[in-house]
Amino acid sequence: MSSINVTAVSHNEQHPIDSFFHPNSMPSVWCPGCGIGTIVYTYVQAVKEMNVEPDKICVVSGIGCTGKIAEYLNFGSHEITDGNVIAYAANLAAKKQYMKVTLFTNNADFLVSSAKDFLEIGKTMANLLVIHNNNIIYCITENGAIPTTPFIRTSASNDFELPFNIPHLAKSSGAEYVARWTPLHAGWLKYSIIDALSKQALSVIEVVSPCVMFFTFTNKIGDAADQLRFYRDNSVMKQYEPTEHLDLRSKREVIIGKFVDKKEF
Amino acid sequence: MTSLQAAFDADKIEIPLGQVHIVRDRCKGCGYCIKYCPREVLEVSEKPNDKGYYFPRVKDEDTCLNCGLCELICPEFAIWSTLTRYVKPKLIKEMVNESF
Numbered sequence A: 001m002s003s004i005n006v007t008a009v010s011h012n013e014q015h016p017i018d019s020f021f022h023p024n025s026m027p028s029v030w031c032p033g034c035g036i037g038t039i040v041y042t043y044v045q046a047v048k049e050m051n052v053e054p055d056k057i058c059v060v061s062g063i064g065c066t067g068k069i070a071e072y073l074n075f076g077s078h079e080i081t082d083g084n085v086i087a088y089a090a091n092l093a094a095k096k097q098y099m100k101v102t103l104f105t106n107n108a109d110f111l112v113s114s115a116k117d118f119l120e121i122g123k124t125m126a127n128l129l130v131i132h133n134n135n136i137i138y139c140i141t142e143n144g145a146i147p148t149t150p151f152i153r154t155s156a157s158n159d160f161e162l163p164f165n166i167p168h169l170a171k172s173s174g175a176e177y178v179a180r181w182t183p184l185h186a187g188w189l190k191y192s193i194i195d196a197l198s199k200q201a202l203s204v205i206e207v208v209s210p211c212v213m214f215f216t217f218t219n220k221i222g223d224a225a226d227q228l229r230f231y232r233d234n235s236v237m238k239q240y241e242p243t244e245h246l247d248l249r250s251k252r253e254v255i256i257g258k259f260v261d262k263k264e265f
Numbered sequence B: 001m002t003s004l005q006a007a008f009d010a011d012k013i014e015i016p017l018g019q020v021h022i023v024r025d026r027c028k029g030c031g032y033c034i035k036y037c038p039r040e041v042l043e044v045s046e047k048p049n050d051k052g053y054y055f056p057r058v059k060d061e062d063t064c065l066n067c068g069l070c071e072l073i074c075p076e077f078a079i080w081s082t083l084t085r086y087v088k089p090k091l092i093k094e095m096v097n098e099s100f
């Protein structure tokens, strides 16, 4: 190892949250600057601050980059095949074995493979927290437009399509807690997760995060920090904004905040 | 806080100072901690780490306020800060004396 003289920097210490990961699972596979890492850190920090036993928490994730979360976290972790994540997590929540089941989703396994299941679990009042990592792209297919891509685009028959509105979907299917943040609002995100973890019903938190390799670089936005700065400069906090206004349309600011919080059942 | 208030309650206020810890070979050089640190404590290192990324290093040890922002937004769980000690802020009188 080369000797580099660095003040106040130690090289091989344990990070304070390393005990929440499987041993030797770090470093992660995520790209430099990926928003998923911040989501995982804030989630672990929220669990730590709530003083919950790690085996009372269950983490479910599906496919793609977000799917790796369950692989790394040392809670009751389940990594599920494509198309079954929401149904599986809802079943797990119905068994009442865990204090809270958390489901980490991305656009592919939430909006495409299992959105129909989501419409049903709202009715069953499943005790489930969905943290949706919305990077407005499918990471692997690089240039495919997806239901939440915020550009006006045309389908094969030249019809306009507007981006999909996840908070509105969540509210209309009965979620008791709906919020949206970006990774740079990590402090807010942490308290939002604490709020949602202490609820006994379906909660949905959407995180609008940068996909560095396939969105930031291919669209020549700059580097990861530039895209995060773009999100920060173009976001406005509007608490309890009606969810109909919340799609990520282009040339409009990203509205962040807490949109639904039903205190009583 | 206005300068007048600082003069009145300066004996009650203590400023926390933090120490930054970095797991050097876990960092992927995204630059979030360097660009978003409110006190500009960190800078890019001259040499890359074993993976080839330019990791952050501490520019000025005594400016970190242990705010924890770098720890919160680091996507690689590579950086965190710990509280070392509290210091008294300088009184207005001392600042004025110093500037002349």
Ligand code: SF4
Pocket (backbone or CB within 6 Å): B018, B020, B036, B037, B038, B039, B040, B041, B042, B063, B064, B065, B066, B067, B068, B069, B070, B071, B081
């Ligand atoms: S704790 Fe705050 S002040 Fe210290 S290095 Fe991190 S971001 Fe900067």
Ligand code: SF4
Pocket (backbone or CB within 6 Å): B022, B026, B027, B028, B029, B030, B031, B032, B033, B034, B055, B056, B073, B074, B075, B076, B077, B078, B079
């Ligand atoms: S935020 Fe983390 S991964 Fe990014 S440069 Fe800083 S220490 Fe490295």
